[in-house]
Amino acid sequence: MRVMGVDPGLTRCGVGVVDGSAGRRLGMVAVGVVRTPVNAETAQRLVLIERGVEEWIDAHRPDAVAVERVFSQHNVRTVMGTAQASAVAMLCAARRGLPVALHTPSEVKAAVTGSGRADKAQVGAMVTRLLRLAEPPRPADAADALALAICHIWRAPAQDRLRRARAAVPRPKGTLPS
Amino acid sequence: MRVMGVDPGLTRCGVGVVDGSAGRRLGMVAVGVVRTPVNAETAQRLVLIERGVEEWIDAHRPDAVAVERVFSQHNVRTVMGTAQASAVAMLCAARRGLPVALHTPSEVKAAVTGSGRADKAQVGAMVTRLLRLAEPPRPADAADALALAICHIWRAPAQDRLRRARAAVPRPKGTLPS
Numbered sequence: 001m002r003v004m005g006v007d008p009g010l011t012r013c014g015v016g017v018v019d020g021s022a023g024r025r026l027g028m029v030a031v032g033v034v035r036t037p038v039n040a041e042t043a044q045r046l047v048l049i050e051r052g053v054e055e056w057i058d059a060h061r062p063d064a065v066a067v068e069r070v071f072s073q074h075n076v077r078t079v080m081g082t083a084q085a086s087a088v089a090m091l092c093a094a095r096r097g098l099p100v101a102l103h104t105p106s107e108v109k110a111a112v113t114g115s116g117r118a119d120k121a122q123v124g125a126m127v128t129r130l131l132r133l134a135e136p137p138r139p140a141d142a143a144d145a146l147a148l149a150i151c152h153i154w155r156a157p158a159q160d161r162l163r164r165a166r167a168a169v170p171r172p173k174g175t176l177p178s
Numbered sequence: 179m180r181v182m183g184v185d186p187g188l189t190r191c192g193v194g195v196v197d198g199s200a201g202r203r204l205g206m207v208a209v210g211v212v213r214t215p216v217n218a219e220t221a222q223r224l225v226l227i228e229r230g231v232e233e234w235i236d237a238h239r240p241d242a243v244a245v246e247r248v249f250s251q252h253n254v255r256t257v258m259g260t261a262q263a264s265a266v267a268m269l270c271a272a273r274r275g276l277p278v279a280l281h282t283p284s285e286v287k288a289a290v291t292g293s294g295r296a297d298k299a300q301v302g303a304m305v306t307r308l309l310r311l312a313e314p315p316r317p318a319d320a321a322d323a324l325a326l327a328i329c330h331i332w333r334a335p336a337q338d339r340l341r342r343a344r345a346a347v348p349r350p351k352g353t354l355p356s
Contacts, residue, residue: 042280043272046265050273070258080248083258084265087224091266094221095228102220 001156002029004062005148006053006089007141008070010045010081011038013052013089014141017060018131018149022157026150028131029060031142046088053092065093066152068144069102101159103151108144111151123147179334180207182240183326184231184267185319186248188223188259189216191230191267192319195238196309196327200335204328206309207238209320224266231270243271244330246322247280279337281329286322289329301325
């Protein structure tokens with residue numbers, strides 16, 4: 001299974017592609033960052049992100065795309081940009097029919113380090129070890145994108161089982177989808 | 179000048195197209211809503227919004243697209259969806275080279291009613307009068323999209339002058355773009 005992780009942001013979108021399956025060795029395929037100029041208009045930045053994400057998908061043909069789920073406990077201005085960048089990444093994947101999975105930052109940290117409260121350095125160190133890299137990927141957004149991909153490879157089988165179980169239970173009317 | 183206004187939302191995107199120029203009579207070209215199913219996955223909903231916005235642009239060929247600027251003082255969950263839907267609308271317009279303008283809800287209200295604190299009913303009533311419609315457009319998102327388009331038609335000349343004036347002044351290093 002080849003997963004492309006995207007750590008969304010208007011200024012920098014971390015992108016990391018990992019091959020692997022639960023219980024097997026992981027292998028890094030590629031890692032990098034899609035950047036947009038801070039002084040460009042938001043609409044134009046979204047076009048650049050679309051172009052960048054499309055190029056990554058074309059180059060590496062992932063089976064699934066994992067995007068960091070955006071929360072709004074942080075700086076409001078940043079969160080809006082992150083939500084917009086994540087929308088473009090999700091759109092690029094979904095319109096090609098690729099499955100899109102969302103994982104929260106703490107799910108990603110817990111998956112790769114064992115603790116949902118791990119810091120950037122710990123995540124970077126574990127990604128480096130798990131993928132047998134010579135040094136931690138830079139910038140941190142790139143390491144986070146690899147961590148997202150690893151998290152998805154490990155969590156996807158459990159999530160699929162949950163989804164099938166939920167689909168089998170009739171949902172009470174008016175309930176929100178999970 | 180033909181402007182397409184988009185009131186973004188994951189469940190309902192209001193869309194309204196208006197012909198006009200500052201100081202001239204306004205004319206409604208079309209109004210409607212792009213809907214997506216509440217129980218679909220977010221990525222899939224963004225694909226449906228993209229398809230819907232593309233169809234509106236194809237059908238009516240606007241000269242500019244005005245999108246409501248998203249703020250986060252409201253419900254957090256709603257705001258994320260609104261930011262994501264707005265990103266898709268902005269992307270669709272910008273990648274065709276159409277100018278994208280953002281107006282805040284209070285700018286729109288002030289433009290069409292004279293008060294930035296006008297309620298939905300007042301905005302609907304003024305849109306109905308300004309466009310000489312038989313009755314207020316429903317749902318409210320559709321009326322809001324028309325109000326956005328009208329706001330843009332009236333504000334665009336002033337915004338253009340401001341933008342040119344700003345571009346003529348060298349910006350101090352490290353300042354955020356406006």
